[in-house]
């Protein structure tokens with residue numbers, strides 16, 4: 001003590017602070033009376049508050065002790081030091097026993113709590129200043145200012161129930177944005193008053209906290225909204241699926257059928273040239289490649305020979321062209337145009353003998369035309385086209401459905417008969433074709449027909465049966481007229497290439513073919529095969545087919561075909 005007073009008088013106020021730390025052991029007597037007067041309630045509630053604080057949260061207990069420490073400084077130098085001492089021991093003591101206690105405490109307090117709750121809404125206006133958490137710690141640390149905090153304590157209770165009613169109904173619908181504003185309030189409120197209000201307050205406070213939950217159903221409604229949007233959409237797919245798609249398909253199928261109808265406006269020569277354009281482009285292009293800045297020598301001649309053979313013109317025609325070039329232009333510069341001109345001339349020479357018009361001997365009543373050829377080469381179509389020409393020329397025509405193996409072939413011929421106003425003789429499917437030909441010949445005689453055109457099957461799958469059938473037809477017709485059939489036409493599909501040569505060979509031997517119709521010259525790159533067939537078989541080529549329409553059958557012209565395939569104007 002002596003040292004203590006010495007330092008006070010000698011060093012003054014500054015050193016007083018240092019001495020407090022040094023002399024902690026001996027302390028002046030504490031005026032407990034004054035302290036009790038200052039905080040009558042706090043003394044008793046102190047252990048309870050500590051228990052609450054520890055149980056509820058450490059953060060809450062902290063402010064409760066701080067006021068106790070602040071109470072000590074009130075007596076200035078003497079009290080500050082003792083303050084921490086008494087407060088420190090009570091803290092650990094209540095911790096253990098209070099753990100079970102806090103549970104009953106909230107139960108006891110809630111009973112008085114409900115009482116202030118009802119008045120709470122009435123005191124709402126005054127409570128607003130009170131609800132601030134500040135007053136709660138204030139009463140304990142500042143007993144001198146008791147008047148101000150003292151009333152605040154009773155107000156705190158009502159003020160806390162106040163936020164409860166506020167969030168309950170009114171704030172729930174409000175957006176979650178209000179929740180953060182309220183969150184600070186519940187954080188400060190719970191320490192002292194929550195126990196009394198917890199049962200009801202939590203139940204009521206929960207809703208605002210659960211506000212996001214009620215908000216969630218709203219987005220659910222929003223999700224439901226798009227569904228009804230999908231409902232109105234059905235009207236769109238309905239017309240789209242029912243009308244648009246179907247109409248498109250129909251139009252796509254109808255357009256190509258309607259397209260060929262206006263085709264007749266182009267001349268057959270134009271269609272032939274267009275059809276042979278592929279053959280011509282390939283051929284002339286290759287020729288130009290051979291004769292680009294090159295003199296005519298053995299090598300160029302061999303190259304040209306290869307080009308012509310690959311164009312299906314045949315070896316004979318190719319040699320004719322190269323021999324012609326070598327005899328007149330060997331060793332000289334030759335342009336591709338000159339080569340194409342020579343080629344056109346030589347091809348025309350090959351075709352000219354076979355390019356002959358179809359002659360009908362009407363002394364025969366009827367003149368019998370037997371049409372043969374491999375399936376799909378255009379027999380039935382060619383018969384229809386030919387019947388149209390004959391009927392247009394005033395001739396009386398009868399048709400015979402000799403292809404008894406295909407119902408479609410019979411029906412197709414009947415259609416052509418209706419178009420050309422020509423009667424069609426047909427029998428049941430699978431009947432003897434020779435017997436049908438015999439009956440048709442008799443009926444044509446009886447009807448006084450000028451021409452009888454007989455369709456036949458073209459099944460090369462069974463060549464023996466095919467040959468037997470064709471031979472039988474010819475034999476039966478000969479019984480009625482030794483010279484019948486007077487004309488045997490074979491349809492040759494230009495797209496078949498070299499195989500067409502073999503087909504002509506077969507049918508010529510079996511049926512005595514004496515004339516050809518080259519079909520499908522429109523749009524093929526293998527038109528040169530006609531030259532090869534003409535050169536090899538030397539059979540008359542009466543017509544060429546340049547389309548599927550009734551007027552797409554044209555007389556064959558050697559010069560026009562030669563110029564078209566050679567690319568010569």
Ligand SMILES: Nc1nc2c(ncn2[C@@H]2O[C@H](COP(=O)(O)OP(=O)(O)OP(=O)(O)O)[C@@H](O)[C@H]2O)c(=O)[nH]1
Nearest residue numbers: 375376377378379380381409519520545546547548
């Ligand atoms: N582009 C084009 N198509 C043709 C020509 N000639 C026939 N056609 C088509 O070729 C297909 C076959 O013709 P058809 O007359 O049935 O041939 P077919 O030899 O009678 O065939 P089968 O009845 O099976 O023996 C059909 O779709 C015809 O329209 C033609 O010159 N040019």
